[in-house]
Amino acid sequence: MQLAQRILQIPPSATLALNAKANHLKAQGVDIVNFGVGEPDFDTPENIREAAIRAIHEGHTRYTPVGGTPEFKEAISRRFQEDYGLTYKPTEILVSCGGKHGLYNLFQVLFEEGDEVLIPAPFWVSYPPMVMLADATPVVVPTRQENGFKLTAQELKERITPKTKALILNSPSNPTGMVYSRKELEALGQVVLEKGIYVVSDDIYDKILFDGEKFVNLAMLSPELKARIFILNGLSKTYAMTGWRIGYLLGPDAAIKAATNLQSQSTSNPSSISQKAGVEALNGSQDAVKSMVAEFAWRRDDILRRTLEIPGVTCPKPGGAFYLFPNFSAYYGKLKVKEGQTPSQALAEYLLEEARVAAVPGNEFGEDNCLRFSYATSRERIATGVTRIKEALEKLEK
Ligand SMILES: Cc1ncc(COP(=O)(O)O)c(C=O)c1O
Structure with a gap:
């Protein structure tokens, strides 16, 4: 065939x-x-499972708005405000069928032929194929083990060309578990602003952090940076909910609107029941x-x-x-x-x-x-x- x-x-x-x-x-x-x-x-924690069962009994079994229910978006928005001091309106949030789906939607609306997307190695396996599916070119940037496999501002600067559209950052990282410090991010953020590129900040492991570290991403550093950052997060890893397929993308509303439009012509809304469970995950006990x-x-x-x-x-x-x-x-x-x-x-x-x-x-x-x-x-x-x-x-x- x-x-x-x-x-x-x-x-x-x-x-x-x-x-x-x-x-x-x-x-x-x-x-x-x-x-x-x-x-x-x-x-998956019991309070979340119970919320899903309740959702079925209460009849939350129909289509929801394409980009997520107002109730779930509200819960996401509140978590980001309380945990990170970041303000996102409902129009700046898209709920998708897993984090992977959120990234796929974003890449489809942000990238096109001729665009280069910087991917520091070691990287999560799905980034290069997803960039290619958007007709763009993945540019792998090796990092050094001595630097904890983290990209330095100098390494970033050297790889940026007029075709560079975005950088993908993933901290804590799959596969290395490495975490960028605020200082390291500040240095990278400066290059991002100087060169005017976008950053996809894959924060799916943000809550799985050890040694009392506080999570930080580029969007938290300044409003100028926040306007150039897309945050990818979801329920899969934090709440042991890989099978429930809920991820969310946060960023400037023009791209979120476009990605929601794409989702409306492909999967439509993510599961109504999983979204109800997600409300409990984000609003309920974090024990x-x-x-x-x-x-x-x-x-x-x-x-x-x-x-x-x-x-x-x-x-x-x-x-x-x-x-x-x-x-x-x-x-x-x-x-x-x-x-x-x-x-x-x-x-x-x-x-x-x-x-x-x-x-x-x-x-x-x-x-x-x-x-x-x-x-x-x-x-x-x-x-x-x-x-x-x-x-x-x-x-x-x-
Ligand atoms: C770095 C990273 N990003 C995103 C995802 C996507 O997670 P999911 O689609 O299960 O929400 C994963 C899952 O393995 C991951 O490791």
């Missing part, structure tokens, strides 16, 4: 593919430790979030300590999200790398077969020296998984 060129250039999601392979082995009875998944291992974050913080310490005990492995300490991005390049010389494979792919394959641990190869995130471990799994599985990896790597030495 002759398919459209647009889709032929797009690879399927690598993280979902690895998950499928791990699940296939699991179904055959193989005991796999899965460090591959990008979703919290907790259930469940606090306990999930405390558990992630414990696991971060544990998996980092265990991983750094493996000889030759280096890794910056993540400040948020639930990922670790250790550098395994010390082992690459000892690996059998098949034709067409990168070393991180060969290592991920070796670990799946030899250690029965699923981890995502770094090349998928634009950094081949590393693997991504998700620690959204139990304390016991973390201990088992890292021990198995250590033993499998010892075998390589022989």
Whole structure:
């Protein structure tokens, strides 16, 4: 069949593919430790589940306004005001079917052929394909491990051309867990204003932050910057609601209006029931979030300590999200790398077969020296998984 060129250039999601392979082995009875998944291992908090059940019984089962119910937008608006001192009107908010959908809508209305979009590496796997689906050009900007895999103002400046339309920033980061400080953002913000580009601030992990850090994004720095920033957030990670498919985009109203129009001709509104649950998530008790974050913080310490005990492995300490991005390049010389494979792919394959641990190869995130471990799994599985990896790597030495 002759398919459209647009889709032929797009690879399927690598993280979902690895998950499928791990699940296939699991179904055959193989005991796999899965460090591959990008979703919290907790259930959605009970007060939120109850709100959804109530919504069904109360008949909230019909179409809602395309861009989200006034009640849910109000809840989003209040959270941003209270938590970050940011004011967003309903016309500056679009609720979509997950954060991914929000980004897709934004890219479709903001980018076109000839535009360059800067993507610091390591990056979340979906950014480059989504930029390409909008006919624009993803420009990958490597960052350095010594800088905690964070983009510096100088690196940003060097990559901006007259074609640069936007920069995508993601803090806390998937896959590194790194968090930009206010000072680092101020330096980047200055370049953003000087050069007049837009920024897509993917803040989906904003609440999963450790060590008492306070979240900050570019929009919080000045009104001039806020006018150039699009914030992407959602319920998936903070409230363990990946299956409910609710994300929201905040930004200047002309783009939000256009993205709402696009959504009106594609998916229409996100689920009415999920939006009702979202009102409870944002307005109700945040205790469940606090306990999930405390558990992630414990696991971060544990998996980092265990991983750094493996000889030759280096890794910056993540400040948020639930990922670790250790550098395994010390082992690459000892690996059998098949034709067409990168070393991180060969290592991920070796670990799946030899250690029965699923981890995502770094090349998928634009950094081949590393693997991504998700620690959204139990304390016991973390201990088992890292021990198995250590033993499998010892075998390589022989
Ligand atoms: C960095 C980042 N942005 C956005 C998303 C989208 O999340 P969702 O579409 O599940 O709301 C994810 C999910 O993995 C992510 O890791």
